[in-house]
Amino acid sequence: RKEVEQDPGPFNVPEGATVAFNCTYSNSASQSFFWYRQDCRKEPKLLMSVYSSGNEDGRFTAQLNRASQYISLLIRDSKLSDSATYLCVVLGGGADGLTFGKGTHLIIQP
């Protein structure tokens, strides 16, 4: 079983819509959780950290459910510029390198 699992998509969503994606992680000892964004042929960049209490940054909301080992990302009022691959990332559980999911490919259509 992969350590971090995501639906690869693609998710085709009209501009202005709300879209949500999820990921699950297998290592219950994992300590920290993040969403990174990767544009085509570019390097990954941190989008936001994910806290147990949930956190919001503008149009983006991230949530963590430790009991179910599940992380989510919600994007409201999607923009064309949100088109990218969203990588679910886990840290900890005995390792200091980040463990990435395969990513979910999001395409916002005009």
Next chain:
Amino acid sequence: DTGVSQDPRHKITKRGQNVTFRCDPISEHNRLYWYRQTLGQGPEFLTYFQNEAQLEKSRLLSDRFSAERPKGSFSTLEIQRTEQGDSAMYLCASSLAGSVGEQFFGPGTRLTVL
């Protein structure tokens, strides 16, 4: 630009040759990481340094791979006797020790082994 830089950006080599890549992290970052990414996959952790000490190596890092960070600044990743399966994007990232989740990635070195 004071971000993470990597050199070269592209490398084409023949199977069996040795290659070396360089990464220059953000200057005040004491942690430096190497990852490998293939098409359709997320980056996979290879190894990391805190200052000049290599603190962790993934089981993905075969004995043909070696990484160094001799003065705690730039790092090199060498692959000996390259194989076609080594073809990938090699990404370097850096962070502060207290913010390991916030890693800043370089543009990567794309390796093609013929």
